[in-house]
Structure formats: C-alpha cells, structure tokens
C-alpha cells in the first residue's frame with residue numbers, strides 16, 4: 152500500500168466542456184422555467200418595495216423643506232410612516248415568494264438531472280463516477296437556490312433601484328451626481344477584475360466536492376474489502392486529499408469575495424465623502440439648499456445596499472455559473488432513445504425467411520467504448536424460440552457481452568442482433584426490455600422490503616403469485632426468517648442476505664415479469680447443489696414455453712440445454728448438444744472434464 156498521501160483518483164465524470172455565459176443563462180432559464188410566474192410576482196413585489204423605499208427621501212425633503220422644519224409637516228410624517236410600514240410588508244412578501252421560487256428551481260433542476268442520469272445509455276453512464284453524479288444532483292443543484300435568490304431577481308431589482316436612485320439624484324443636483332458616478336465606475340472596474348477568479352475558485356471547489364463524493368462512494372461500496380484489506384487509512388487519506396482541495400478552493404473564493412466586498416464598501420464611502428465635500432461647498436455657495444444635500448446624501452446611503460448586494464450578486468453568479476456548468480455537463484449527455492410510439496416495431500417487417508428464433512446474432516463484432524480489443528468478433532448464433540441455450544467458455548470469452556447486446560445496453564459495431572427476425576436497433580428499447588427477464592452476474596438487491604424487491608420489475612402481483620414464485624425459487628425459508636412478512640425490510644444492498652438468497656430474489660423478480668425471453672448470467676453460481684437442482688427444474692419447465700439463454704458454469708445446467716454454444720475469444724466456435732460437443736469440440740470436452748464437472752459436484 153503506498154505510504155504517501157495519495158491524490159484522489161480524478162473522477163472521470165462528464166467531460167469539462169466550454170461553457171459560455173450564454174450557455175449559463177440558457178441553463179438558468181431552463182431551470183427557472185417552471186417557476187416563471189412566481190419569480191415574476193416576487194420581482195414585482197420587490198420592485199414595488201424598492202419604489203416605496205425610493206420615495207422616502209423625497210418625503211423627508213418635504214418634511215425638512217418647510218420654512219420651519221417639521222412645523223406643519225404632520226401629513227408628510229404620516230406618509231413617511233405609512234411608506235416605511237408598506238415597504239417592509241411588501242418587501243417581506245416579495246422575499247418569501249422569491250425564496251419559494253428558488254426552492255422550486257432547485258426541485259426542478261434535481262428532477263431534470265435525476266431523470267437524465269437514469270436515462271443515460273450504458274456507454275455514457277459507464278464513463279461517469281456515481282459519487283460525482285450524486286454531488287451534482289444534491290450539491291450543485293442546491294447552489295442554484297443562491298443564484299436565483301441573489302441573481303435572477305435581486306440583480307434586476309438592485310439595478311433598477313440603482314438606476315432609479317441615480318435619476319432622482321440627477322433631479323436634485325447634476326454636479327453631485329457626476330462625482331458619484333465616477334466613484335461607481337471605479338468600483339465596477341475593480342470588481343470586474345475579481346469576478347473571473349471567483350468563478351475559477353468556485354468551479355474548482357465544486358469539482359473537488361464531486362471528486363470527494365466519487366472517492367467516498369468507492370470506499371463505501373467496497374466497505375467489506377476496505378476492512379478486509381485494512382485500507383481504512385489509505386481510503387481516509389484519499390477522501391482527505393479531495394476535501395483539502397475543496398477547502399483550498401473555498402478559501403481562495405472567500406479571499407476574492409472579500410476583496411470584491413471591500414471594494415464595494417470603499418466605493419460607497421468614497422461617494423459619501425465626495426458628495427459631502429462637494430455638496431458642502433455647493434451649499435456654502437448657495438447653489439443648493441441643505442435639504443437638497445441631505446436628500447442627496449440619503450440617496451447615497453440608500454444606494455449602499457443595492458450596490459453591495461449587486462457585487463455579492465456578481466460573486467454568487469460566478470458560483471452559480473460553476474453549478475449550472477456542472478449540471479449542464481450531465482444534461483448535455485445524449486439519452487437513450489425515448490419511448491417510441493407503440494407502432495415502432497410493427498413498422499419494420501420481420502425477416503420472413505429467418506428460421507423461428509428468439510434471438511439471432513449475425514456476424515456481430517463489438518468493442519466496448521474505450522477498450523483496446525474486441526469483446527465479440529464475428530459472433531454468430533441462433534437462439535431457438537423455445538428452449539434453453541447455454542453459453543459456455545473460458546472467462547472473458549464474451550458470454551456476458553452477448554447478453555448485454557440482447558438487452559441493447561450496447562449496439563454492435565458490425566453485424567446485427569435480431570429478436571423475432573427484427574433488428575434490435577429498430578425496436579423501441581423500452582418495449583424490447585419489457586419482454587426480457589435479465590438476471591445479471593452480481594444480482595443486486597435494493598434496499599426496501601422483500602415485496603418491493605420482488606415487484607421491482609413488474610407493476611404488481613397478488614400475494615398468491617408472490618408466494619408461488621417464492622416457492623419456485625426456494626425462498627420460503629427466507630420468508631419464514633423474515634417472520635412470514637413480505638413487507639419485512641431488507642438492508643441496503645441486501646447485505647443481510649446470503650449470496651444465494653440474493654440470486655434467488657433476482658431470479659424470482661425476473662420470473663414475475665413473465666418474460667418472453669429469460670437471460671441468466673451465471674444466475675445460479677452461488678447456489679448450493681440442492682437449491683440449484685430445484686431452480687434448474689423451474690428453468691427447465693420455463694424453457695418448454697419461452698427462450699432461456701444462460702451463461703452457465705455448471706455441467707448440470709448445460710447438460711439439459713437444448714443448444715450449447717461454446718464461446719472463445721469473442722466468437723462462437725461450436726454449437727450442438729452435450730454429447731455432440733463432447734465428441735466434436737476439444738475445448739468443450741476440456742471444460743466439461745474440468746470446470747463444469749467441478750462446478751456440478753461442488
């Protein structure tokens with residue numbers, strides 16, 4: 152085990168792509184679309200509150216502007232109080248609407264992202280790291296809340312407030328306005344220099360969090376292996392390294408944030424001092440009255456908040472841009488074809504000349520994306536429409552890959568795979584999978600109840616049907632252990648079950664689907680001889696009605712097969728019955744003499 156502090160493995164994640172400001176705005180618009188009305192309402196309320204705030208200095212001017220200040224200004228004082236109260240109420244309502252809309256935007260982004268991730272085609276999904284995807288769905292979407300709160304509306308209302316105040320200030324005195332605008336332009340220039348740095352640091356921090364998720368996910372999903380190998384410290388250091396990266400970027404972001412805020416505060420004070428100085432001179436020279444100077448200074452003070460918040464908006468927007476970019480990198484990935492109209496299949500005419508076959512591989516060549524060698528090469532096989540077809544061959548020969556192509560997790564590079572004489576590429580992928588029961592090698596069990604696990608691939612089934620399938624898959628003892636309660640919970644990833652029980656649950660789930668074609672990828676490898684024999688009977692009975700394709704390592708399964716295909720180096724090198732192949736195929740004879748027989752007796 153390396154002793155040095157490891158760098159986290161860079162999570163492959165979705166490739167970083169150029170992401171322009173226009174892409175960010177388009178992304179934000181799409182996330183905000185469902186909340187358009189609420190955002191508009193919030194914007195209008197906040198604008199109204201800003202308007203009420205803007206009117207206040209004018210009323211103050213009236214209060215102070217009489218011959219004797221405050222005398223006879225009762226109505227104006229009353230108006231001022233009313234404006235303050237109404238302004239506070241409208242502003243509170245606006246902020247509530249805005250926060251609710253921001254939560255809605257987060258919800259919509261999470262929904263879109265989750266739906267997208269779960270509809271990724273297998274090649275695209277395999278290039279991702281689940282931990283990083285989880286960070287994008289949970290963490291990056293949360294950041295959108297701030298973007299909406301701070302930027303979408305507050306930027307607009309802040310800008311309008313600033314412009315409104317400047318217009319009113321212009322009405323009061325143009326000279327004072329000129330000095331204020333100069334100081335504000337200085338501020339804008341300095342803040343503009345800082346913003347790209349905030350964005351880079353934000354993106355770095357969020358990528359590090361994604362990486363941390365990826366490393367943590369790796370360690371947690373292999374928790375038993377981590378314990379058994381004693382690599383707790385090694386894995387902790389990997390997570391630490393990613394966490395430190397996030398920390399460094401977070402601190403860097405905070406530094407630039409502070410610079411931007413300090414610049415804004417400085418600029419506001421500068422404007423105040425300039426206005427006080429220039430204004431004092433103008434009052435002394437009789438160019439403006441004291442009341443006008445006070446009103447102007449009130450506007451300067453009034454400007455402080457929107458100016459500061461506009462700078463904060465800029466900083467938040469940079470963080471938001473990084474989040475929108477990371478979300479966009481996933482939602483830009485291509486999806487599996489959507490569910491097509493029910494007629495897709497009917498539009499392609501089955502090949503009438505084809506012999507009745509459930510599945511036919513016709514000179515299929517396939518290479519996994521990014522792999523150097525071909526997993527299948529000129530692979531041809533006709534799976535009978537009814538009966539058990541067994542795929543046998545050495546490890547890595549391409550047996551599981553053949554099943555992946557039937558499920559259309561991948562499409563062949565050359566040649567065709569067809570079902571009922573129709574090229575799988577023309578099938579609606581969802582309709583195709585609905586006809587297939589697939590039990591994969593590692594047969595995962597989901598967290599939830601036994602019932603939920605059984606019904607996972609089907610809409611529903613009666614308790615009687617569930618008990619029937621539990622009996623067929625010899626799961627009755629498990630049900631008994633669970634207190635005869637179909638709704639008893641099963642721990643995360645089925646860790647409370649034995650490997651054989653997990654396999655049988657997966658088989659039961661596939662059977663409940665009432666498939667037209669059943670694919671079993673070493674689905675009984677972890678069963679003891681008695682349970683395997685029982686399941687063999689179930690599969691045997693099923694194969695009198697439907698096509699079953701089984702990647703098999705047990706001679707007992709293979710012997711009873713209608714057809715055996717010997718796969719080697721990605722090619723079907725021989726087909727036939729057990730006795731035929733024993734005579735004609737050296738590899739099969741060897742397998743039968745060693746692995747298959749060993750498995751059968753083991």
Ligand SMILES: Nc1ncnc2c1ncn2[C@@H]1O[C@H](COP(=O)(O)OP(=O)(O)OP(=O)(O)O)[C@@H](O)[C@H]1O
Nearest residue numbers: 277519520522526545546547548549550551552553
């Ligand atoms: N996702 C993948 N990306 C790249 N290569 C892969 C991928 N999955 C499998 N392979 C490679 O493709 C080849 C065929 O693998 P496959 O799993 O089909 O073999 P198999 O005959 O089912 O082996 P086993 O009996 O050990 O399960 C192997 O060389 C394997 O390393």
